Amino acid sequence: MTYCVGLRLENGLVMLSDTRTNAGVDNIATFGKMHRIEKPGERMIALMTAGNLAVTQAIVTRLTEGFETARGEIESLYTVESMSRAAQITGEAIRDVHRLDGEALRDQNVAFDVSILLGGQIKGRAVRLFEVYPVGNYIEATEDTPYLQIGEHKYGKPILDRGVRYETDLFEGIKLVLISMDSTLRSNLSVGLPIDLLVYRRDDLTLAVQRRIDEDDTYFQTISRQWSEALRRAFQDIPLPNWAE
């Protein structure tokens, strides 16, 4: 399983993914699910993937090495002229892999499950964040709903629903996604450390923060411990109902 979350805030992007891959509970491995496509000063694009590892790797290969798109040109995330074109060719890459492997997967009852969060900025254009679906179409984060999640998203959603606003500061955004991930890690064993964090400040065209966080990371430990303690205190501070003795 996987948990990835992306925030598209007024001042930029915060993206966080776990790294656990499993084929059953007894075959667990660490694979990065976050991929960066950077030309400092010109573009910064990041992809996070959920789903069948063979499928997602085939898609990422197309998007980074280039493939022939419906335009009849070889395109990649290094060459696209806009983020909306980036989302389009991500959908095309998904459909291309589906054409190649979809039938064989179906024959063996393996789901073609893939979801992608795609965020970034290309010089002179807006910062955008998309979720690309298995059929290749996509949605975009907006000011009303500035976050998108893929994979095991439910455990970590309540804190985002309460905390994330478009105006939220980028570094407050780091806290929110780490708390969201901490809740997910506690409730679902198939989402696991280390986690990959990326922060992009609007118009920088290079990354502000890129960090792999493992169990020894003191900041993540602090968040995890403080959050637990705060919840415990908050819980104790709530009075008993007056209709209960």
Added chain:
Amino acid sequence: MTYCVGLRLENGLVMLSDTRTNAGVDNIATFGKMHRIEKPGERMIALMTAGNLAVTQAIVTRLTEGFETARGEIESLYTVESMSRAAQITGEAIRDVHRLDGEALRDQNVAFDVSILLGGQIKGRAVRLFEVYPVGNYIEATEDTPYLQIGEHKYGKPILDRGVRYETDLFEGIKLVLISMDSTLRSNLSVGLPIDLLVYRRDDLTLAVQRRIDEDDTYFQTISRQWSEALRRAFQDIPLPNWAE
């Protein structure tokens, strides 16, 4: 959709269910999902159901009015001699309805989805809490894992994972399940107020609390507001990472 949660604590049971039933998003109704089978001084059993309403009502009818079980006797939750027998005949009632309606449902691609939480005590015996699955078998809450959930369970699970212990006081348990429900209500529109709460104290053989909570309930409003504020404060109190800027 549905969310029901049951705690089997050292001193008794806390059970909470929502009441929303929907067939699509434009056909929403309120149906109690909590059913009590009581003979004060002799037994207190409560059922909470999730799944197709026609299926769950057919099952509850069998369990309350009696049906012919594999023993060849007419049994109901008013007559069973133990909670484990109660769980067995609940499974039998599910299988009986499946025999009757399963094929017609399958023909029309309607899932036979039903899950039941069954808790209670019969005089001279232990308090027990079971989850009965669609195939009719079941699991029991234990001292290690004293809570069970059915329906839309993920949003409300983190607080239970952090807060519920076997030794937790019954009335602290009320706070926990109400916070768990509040998180679920916020994140999933298809779970809705009012909610039904039941508290049973071990060996009482009658209910300690039975309460329908709607949007005007001041205690639930207090929990919802205090919890939100506490989360916001807890979040603000967490320092920014020292590796940020």
